[in-house]
Amino acid sequence: MFSKACEYGIKAAIFIAINSYENRRVSPKAIAQEINSPQAFTAKILQELVRNNIVNSVKGAYGGFEIEQTNIKNIKLSQIVKAIDGDKIYNGCGLGLEKCDETHPCPVHDKFKDIRDNLKYMLEHTSLDELAMSIQAGESFFKT
Amino acid sequence: MFSKACEYGIKAAIFIAINSYENRRVSPKAIAQEINSPQAFTAKILQELVRNNIVNSVKGAYGGFEIEQTNIKNIKLSQIVKAIDGDKIYNGCGLGLEKCDETHPCPVHDKFKDIRDNLKYMLEHTSLDELAMSIQAGESFFKT
DNA sequence: TTTATTTCGGATAATTTTATCCTATTTATA
DNA sequence: TATAAATAGGATAAAATTATCCGAAATAAA
Numbered sequence: 001m002f003s004k005a006c007e008y009g010i011k012a013a014i015f016i017a018i019n020s021y022e023n024r025r026v027s028p029k030a031i032a033q034e035i036n037s038p039q040a041f042t043a044k045i046l047q048e049l050v051r052n053n054i055v056n057s058v059k060g061a062y063g064g065f066e067i068e069q070t071n072i073k074n075i076k077l078s079q080i081v082k083a084i085d086g087d088k089i090y091n092g093c094g095l096g097l098e099k100c101d102e103t104h105p106c107p108v109h110d111k112f113k114d115i116r117d118n119l120k121y122m123l124e125h126t127s128l129d130e131l132a133m134s135i136q137a138g139e140s141f142f143k144t
Numbered sequence: 145m146f147s148k149a150c151e152y153g154i155k156a157a158i159f160i161a162i163n164s165y166e167n168r169r170v171s172p173k174a175i176a177q178e179i180n181s182p183q184a185f186t187a188k189i190l191q192e193l194v195r196n197n198i199v200n201s202v203k204g205a206y207g208g209f210e211i212e213q214t215n216i217k218n219i220k221l222s223q224i225v226k227a228i229d230g231d232k233i234y235n236g237c238g239l240g241l242e243k244c245d246e247t248h249p250c251p252v253h254d255k256f257k258d259i260r261d262n263l264k265y266m267l268e269h270t271s272l273d274e275l276a277m278s279i280q281a282g283e284s285f286f287k288t
Numbered sequence: 289t290t291t292a293t294t295t296c297g298g299a300t301a302a303t304t305t306t307a308t309c310c311t312a313t314t315t316a317t318a
Numbered sequence: 319t320a321t322a323a324a325t326a327g328g329a330t331a332a333a334a335t336t337a338t339c340c341g342a343a344a345t346a347a348a
Contacts (some may be wrong), residue, residue, distance in 0.1 A: 296343070301339095
Protein backbone atom coordinates (compact mmCIF):
# COMPACT_ATOMS: atom_id res chain seq x y z
CA MET A 1 0.00 0.00 0.00
CA PHE A 2 2.43 2.64 1.25
CA SER A 3 6.20 2.51 0.89
CA LYS A 4 8.26 1.89 4.02
CA ALA A 5 9.37 5.51 3.81
CA CYS A 6 5.76 6.62 3.90
CA GLU A 7 4.88 4.35 6.80
CA TYR A 8 7.78 5.81 8.78
CA GLY A 9 6.80 9.32 7.73
CA ILE A 10 3.23 8.94 8.98
CA LYS A 11 4.29 7.47 12.30
CA ALA A 12 7.01 10.10 12.74
CA ALA A 13 4.55 12.91 12.08
CA ILE A 14 2.15 11.51 14.65
CA PHE A 15 4.91 11.26 17.24
CA ILE A 16 6.08 14.80 16.54
CA ALA A 17 2.48 16.02 16.85
CA ILE A 18 2.07 14.39 20.24
CA ASN A 19 5.25 16.01 21.50
CA SER A 20 4.45 19.37 19.99
CA TYR A 21 1.26 19.42 22.03
CA GLU A 22 3.58 19.15 25.04
CA ASN A 23 5.88 21.84 23.65
CA ARG A 24 8.71 19.38 23.18
CA ARG A 25 10.92 19.11 20.12
CA VAL A 26 12.06 15.62 19.20
CA SER A 27 15.17 14.23 17.53
CA PRO A 28 15.39 11.62 14.76
CA LYS A 29 16.88 9.33 17.37
CA ALA A 30 13.91 9.65 19.73
CA ILE A 31 11.51 9.31 16.82
CA ALA A 32 13.18 6.21 15.43
CA GLN A 33 13.19 4.59 18.86
CA GLU A 34 9.54 5.33 19.40
CA ILE A 35 8.25 4.23 16.01
CA ASN A 36 10.72 1.39 15.54
CA SER A 37 12.42 2.62 12.38
CA PRO A 38 16.03 2.98 11.17
CA GLN A 39 17.28 6.30 12.47
CA ALA A 40 19.26 7.68 9.52
CA PHE A 41 16.59 6.68 7.05
CA THR A 42 13.96 8.27 9.24
CA ALA A 43 16.03 11.47 9.29
CA LYS A 44 15.94 11.56 5.49
CA ILE A 45 12.18 11.24 5.51
CA LEU A 46 11.92 14.01 8.08
CA GLN A 47 13.85 16.28 5.71
CA GLU A 48 11.22 15.54 3.08
CA LEU A 49 8.44 16.43 5.50
CA VAL A 50 10.27 19.66 6.33
CA ARG A 51 10.65 20.53 2.64
CA ASN A 52 6.89 20.01 2.28
CA ASN A 53 6.15 22.29 5.23
CA ILE A 54 4.48 19.52 7.15
CA VAL A 55 6.89 19.62 10.05
CA ASN A 56 9.26 22.32 11.15
CA SER A 57 12.89 21.76 12.06
CA VAL A 58 15.08 23.76 14.39
CA LYS A 59 18.81 23.28 14.10
CA GLY A 60 21.33 23.52 16.86
CA ALA A 61 21.22 22.91 20.57
CA TYR A 62 17.72 22.44 21.96
CA GLY A 63 16.56 22.01 18.39
CA GLY A 64 14.61 19.17 16.86
CA PHE A 65 11.40 18.61 14.96
CA GLU A 66 8.07 20.13 15.82
CA ILE A 67 4.70 21.00 14.36
CA GLU A 68 2.93 24.22 15.15
CA GLN A 69 0.15 23.28 17.53
CA THR A 70 -2.53 25.13 15.61
CA ASN A 71 -1.58 23.23 12.45
CA ILE A 72 -1.91 19.72 13.80
CA LYS A 73 -5.65 19.63 13.26
CA ASN A 74 -5.26 20.91 9.72
CA ILE A 75 -2.63 18.48 8.53
CA LYS A 76 -4.21 15.59 6.68
CA LEU A 77 -2.80 12.14 6.03
CA SER A 78 -3.05 12.86 2.31
CA GLN A 79 -0.43 15.61 2.61
CA ILE A 80 2.09 13.27 4.19
CA VAL A 81 1.40 10.48 1.72
CA LYS A 82 1.62 12.84 -1.21
CA ALA A 83 4.90 14.32 0.04
CA ILE A 84 6.55 10.90 0.24
CA ASP A 85 4.80 8.52 -2.17
CA GLY A 86 3.07 10.96 -4.46
CA ASP A 87 -0.58 10.54 -5.32
CA LYS A 88 -0.37 7.42 -7.48
CA ILE A 89 -1.98 5.38 -4.72
CA TYR A 90 -5.35 7.00 -5.38
CA ASN A 91 -4.80 8.70 -8.72
CA GLY A 92 -2.74 6.03 -10.49
CA CYS A 93 -4.07 3.11 -12.52
CA GLY A 94 -4.51 -0.22 -10.76
CA LEU A 95 -2.80 -2.01 -13.64
CA GLY A 96 -0.13 0.60 -14.26
CA LEU A 97 -1.49 2.22 -17.42
CA GLU A 98 -0.04 5.63 -18.09
CA LYS A 99 -3.42 6.97 -19.05
CA CYS A 100 -6.45 5.30 -17.51
CA ASP A 101 -9.79 7.00 -17.06
CA GLU A 102 -13.48 6.68 -17.86
CA THR A 103 -12.88 7.14 -21.56
CA HIS A 104 -9.97 4.70 -21.77
CA PRO A 105 -10.12 2.42 -18.72
CA CYS A 106 -8.00 -0.57 -17.79
CA PRO A 107 -9.92 -3.79 -17.10
CA VAL A 108 -10.17 -3.11 -13.38
CA HIS A 109 -10.77 0.62 -13.53
CA ASP A 110 -14.44 0.50 -12.57
CA LYS A 111 -13.86 -2.15 -9.95
CA PHE A 112 -11.26 0.03 -8.27
CA LYS A 113 -13.08 3.30 -8.57
CA ASP A 114 -14.99 3.20 -5.29
CA ILE A 115 -12.04 1.80 -3.40
CA ARG A 116 -9.68 4.50 -4.63
CA ASP A 117 -12.27 7.22 -4.03
CA ASN A 118 -12.83 5.98 -0.49
CA LEU A 119 -9.10 5.83 0.11
CA LYS A 120 -8.65 9.34 -1.18
CA TYR A 121 -11.54 10.63 0.91
CA MET A 122 -10.21 8.92 4.01
CA LEU A 123 -6.70 10.29 3.55
CA GLU A 124 -8.01 13.78 2.89
CA HIS A 125 -10.26 13.74 5.94
CA THR A 126 -8.03 12.09 8.50
CA SER A 127 -6.06 14.63 10.48
CA LEU A 128 -2.81 14.19 12.31
CA ASP A 129 -4.65 15.34 15.41
CA GLU A 130 -7.03 12.38 15.40
CA LEU A 131 -4.20 9.90 15.05
CA ALA A 132 -2.14 11.59 17.75
CA MET A 133 -5.11 11.49 20.10
CA SER A 134 -5.66 7.77 19.61
CA ILE A 135 -2.04 7.05 20.42
CA GLN A 136 -2.10 9.27 23.46
CA ALA A 137 -5.28 7.63 24.69
CA GLY A 138 -3.55 4.27 24.43
CA GLU A 139 -6.06 3.18 21.81
CA SER A 140 -3.45 2.55 19.13
CA PHE A 141 0.24 1.76 18.90
CA PHE A 142 3.40 2.46 16.91
CA LYS A 143 5.00 -0.93 17.39
CA THR A 144 3.71 -4.45 17.63
CA MET B 145 -1.00 -0.86 -4.89
CA PHE B 146 0.09 -3.97 -6.77
CA SER B 147 3.66 -4.79 -7.75
CA LYS B 148 4.60 -4.55 -11.41
CA ALA B 149 4.78 -8.34 -11.45
CA CYS B 150 1.20 -8.53 -10.23
CA GLU B 151 -0.02 -5.97 -12.75
CA TYR B 152 1.56 -8.01 -15.54
CA GLY B 153 0.16 -11.22 -14.06
CA ILE B 154 -3.39 -9.93 -14.01
CA LYS B 155 -3.21 -8.61 -17.56
CA ALA B 156 -1.56 -11.80 -18.78
CA ALA B 157 -4.25 -13.95 -17.20
CA ILE B 158 -6.97 -11.89 -18.85
CA PHE B 159 -5.30 -12.21 -22.24
CA ILE B 160 -4.87 -15.96 -21.83
CA ALA B 161 -8.53 -16.25 -20.82
CA ILE B 162 -9.67 -14.42 -23.93
CA ASN B 163 -7.62 -16.71 -26.14
CA SER B 164 -8.65 -19.82 -24.27
CA TYR B 165 -12.26 -19.01 -25.10
CA GLU B 166 -11.14 -19.19 -28.73
CA ASN B 167 -9.21 -22.41 -28.10
CA ARG B 168 -5.89 -20.75 -28.76
CA ARG B 169 -2.78 -21.16 -26.66
CA VAL B 170 -0.57 -18.10 -26.34
CA SER B 171 3.17 -17.59 -25.92
CA PRO B 172 4.97 -15.24 -23.51
CA LYS B 173 5.97 -13.26 -26.59
CA ALA B 174 2.40 -12.75 -27.75
CA ILE B 175 1.29 -11.95 -24.21
CA ALA B 176 4.06 -9.42 -23.63
CA GLN B 177 3.27 -7.71 -26.91
CA GLU B 178 -0.40 -7.50 -26.13
CA ILE B 179 -0.13 -6.27 -22.56
CA ASN B 180 2.97 -4.14 -23.08
CA SER B 181 5.29 -5.89 -20.66
CA PRO B 182 8.89 -7.19 -20.75
CA GLN B 183 8.78 -10.66 -22.26
CA ALA B 184 11.26 -12.60 -20.12
CA PHE B 185 9.93 -11.09 -16.92
CA THR B 186 6.40 -11.89 -17.98
CA ALA B 187 7.48 -15.49 -18.61
CA LYS B 188 8.68 -15.73 -15.01
CA ILE B 189 5.35 -14.50 -13.74
CA LEU B 190 3.55 -17.01 -15.94
CA GLN B 191 5.56 -19.77 -14.28
CA GLU B 192 4.26 -18.54 -10.95
CA LEU B 193 0.68 -18.60 -12.22
CA VAL B 194 1.25 -22.14 -13.48
CA ARG B 195 2.65 -23.23 -10.12
CA ASN B 196 -0.49 -21.83 -8.50
CA ASN B 197 -2.75 -23.72 -10.89
CA ILE B 198 -4.24 -20.55 -12.26
CA VAL B 199 -3.08 -21.10 -15.81
CA ASN B 200 -1.97 -24.27 -17.53
CA SER B 201 1.14 -24.55 -19.67
CA VAL B 202 1.79 -26.95 -22.51
CA LYS B 203 5.40 -27.41 -23.56
CA GLY B 204 6.66 -28.19 -27.01
CA ALA B 205 5.39 -27.44 -30.46
CA TYR B 206 1.89 -26.00 -30.57
CA GLY B 207 2.19 -25.45 -26.85
CA GLY B 208 1.66 -22.30 -24.88
CA PHE B 209 -0.43 -21.01 -22.00
CA GLU B 210 -4.13 -21.64 -21.60
CA ILE B 211 -6.89 -21.72 -19.01
CA GLU B 212 -9.56 -24.38 -18.99
CA GLN B 213 -12.66 -22.65 -20.32
CA THR B 214 -14.89 -23.89 -17.52
CA ASN B 215 -12.47 -22.41 -14.97
CA ILE B 216 -12.36 -18.89 -16.28
CA LYS B 217 -15.55 -17.92 -14.49
CA ASN B 218 -14.29 -19.40 -11.23
CA ILE B 219 -10.90 -17.73 -11.14
CA LYS B 220 -10.98 -14.64 -9.00
CA LEU B 221 -8.61 -11.67 -9.02
CA SER B 222 -7.75 -12.48 -5.42
CA GLN B 223 -6.15 -15.77 -6.49
CA ILE B 224 -3.84 -14.04 -8.94
CA VAL B 225 -2.92 -11.29 -6.51
CA LYS B 226 -2.29 -13.77 -3.73
CA ALA B 227 -0.12 -15.94 -5.97
CA ILE B 228 2.14 -13.02 -6.88
CA ASP B 229 1.98 -10.40 -4.13
CA GLY B 230 0.61 -12.46 -1.26
CA ASP B 231 -2.29 -11.18 0.79
CA LYS B 232 -0.59 -8.31 2.60
CA ILE B 233 -2.50 -5.83 0.48
CA TYR B 234 -5.70 -6.56 2.35
CA ASN B 235 -4.46 -8.50 5.37
CA GLY B 236 -1.31 -6.52 6.18
CA CYS B 237 -1.10 -3.44 8.40
CA GLY B 238 -1.29 -0.03 6.76
CA LEU B 239 1.71 1.15 8.78
CA GLY B 240 3.71 -2.06 8.56
CA LEU B 241 3.15 -3.43 12.06
CA GLU B 242 3.87 -7.11 12.35
CA LYS B 243 0.81 -7.63 14.45
CA CYS B 244 -2.06 -5.20 14.01
CA ASP B 245 -5.66 -6.01 14.81
CA GLU B 246 -8.65 -4.84 16.82
CA THR B 247 -6.93 -5.59 20.11
CA HIS B 248 -3.63 -3.93 19.17
CA PRO B 249 -4.25 -1.56 16.26
CA CYS B 250 -1.92 0.86 14.53
CA PRO B 251 -3.11 4.48 14.40
CA VAL B 252 -4.79 4.05 11.03
CA HIS B 253 -6.19 0.57 11.54
CA ASP B 254 -9.84 1.63 11.92
CA LYS B 255 -9.56 4.16 9.13
CA PHE B 256 -8.32 1.50 6.75
CA LYS B 257 -10.66 -1.24 7.82
CA ASP B 258 -13.52 -0.52 5.41
CA ILE B 259 -11.17 0.19 2.54
CA ARG B 260 -9.28 -3.04 3.00
CA ASP B 261 -12.49 -5.01 3.46
CA ASN B 262 -13.93 -3.51 0.30
CA LEU B 263 -10.74 -4.26 -1.58
CA LYS B 264 -10.74 -7.83 -0.37
CA TYR B 265 -14.40 -8.28 -1.25
CA MET B 266 -13.87 -6.82 -4.69
CA LEU B 267 -10.85 -9.02 -5.44
CA GLU B 268 -12.67 -12.10 -4.20
CA HIS B 269 -15.75 -11.39 -6.28
CA THR B 270 -14.21 -10.21 -9.53
CA SER B 271 -13.75 -13.08 -11.95
CA LEU B 272 -11.31 -13.37 -14.81
CA ASP B 273 -14.33 -13.90 -17.03
CA GLU B 274 -15.75 -10.44 -16.33
CA LEU B 275 -12.47 -8.76 -17.09
CA ALA B 276 -11.93 -10.77 -20.27
CA MET B 277 -15.43 -9.85 -21.46
CA SER B 278 -14.84 -6.14 -20.95
CA ILE B 279 -11.65 -6.29 -22.99
CA GLN B 280 -13.31 -8.30 -25.73
CA ALA B 281 -16.20 -5.88 -25.86
CA GLY B 282 -13.73 -3.05 -26.38
CA GLU B 283 -14.83 -1.50 -23.09
CA SER B 284 -11.40 -1.64 -21.50
CA PHE B 285 -7.77 -1.79 -22.59
CA PHE B 286 -4.39 -3.34 -21.79
CA LYS B 287 -2.28 -0.42 -22.94
CA THR B 288 -2.64 3.30 -22.86
C1' DT C 289 33.43 33.81 20.84
C1' DT C 290 33.81 29.17 21.74
C1' DT C 291 31.64 24.88 22.43
C1' DA C 292 28.25 21.47 22.35
C1' DT C 293 24.29 20.12 20.02
C1' DT C 294 21.48 19.40 16.29
C1' DT C 295 19.64 19.19 11.45
C1' DC C 296 21.17 19.08 6.41
C1' DG C 297 22.85 16.84 2.63
C1' DG C 298 26.03 14.16 -0.16
C1' DA C 299 28.18 9.67 -0.80
C1' DT C 300 27.76 5.02 -0.42
C1' DA C 301 26.05 0.38 0.67
C1' DA C 302 22.57 -3.32 1.12
C1' DT C 303 18.36 -5.24 -0.24
C1' DT C 304 14.44 -5.93 -3.07
C1' DT C 305 12.21 -5.59 -7.32
C1' DT C 306 12.36 -5.60 -12.09
C1' DA C 307 14.40 -7.31 -16.14
C1' DT C 308 17.47 -10.10 -19.37
C1' DC C 309 19.93 -14.08 -21.21
C1' DC C 310 21.00 -18.66 -22.02
C1' DT C 311 20.57 -23.60 -21.66
C1' DA C 312 17.81 -27.66 -20.41
C1' DT C 313 13.70 -30.09 -20.97
C1' DT C 314 9.49 -31.34 -23.10
C1' DT C 315 6.53 -32.45 -26.96
C1' DA C 316 4.09 -32.56 -31.58
C1' DT C 317 4.93 -33.68 -36.06
C1' DA C 318 7.40 -34.88 -40.22
C1' DT D 319 13.71 -41.04 -34.59
C1' DA D 320 15.08 -36.51 -35.71
C1' DT D 321 13.75 -31.88 -35.65
C1' DA D 322 11.59 -27.74 -34.62
C1' DA D 323 8.95 -25.29 -31.31
C1' DA D 324 7.78 -24.28 -26.72
C1' DT D 325 8.01 -23.69 -21.62
C1' DA D 326 11.18 -24.21 -17.28
C1' DG D 327 14.57 -22.51 -14.65
C1' DG D 328 19.15 -20.93 -13.22
C1' DA D 329 22.45 -17.16 -13.46
C1' DT D 330 23.01 -12.41 -13.94
C1' DA D 331 22.22 -7.56 -14.49
C1' DA D 332 19.84 -3.15 -13.89
C1' DA D 333 17.02 -0.16 -11.32
C1' DA D 334 14.54 1.26 -7.35
C1' DT D 335 14.00 1.24 -2.54
C1' DT D 336 15.75 1.00 1.93
C1' DA D 337 19.47 1.96 4.90
C1' DT D 338 24.03 3.81 6.79
C1' DC D 339 27.85 7.04 7.44
C1' DC D 340 30.09 11.28 7.85
C1' DG D 341 31.26 16.05 7.38
C1' DA D 342 29.04 20.75 6.77
C1' DA D 343 26.09 24.24 8.47
C1' DA D 344 23.35 26.33 11.93
C1' DT D 345 22.21 27.66 16.62
C1' DA D 346 21.70 28.07 21.72
C1' DA D 347 24.13 28.73 25.74
C1' DA D 348 28.23 29.08 28.51
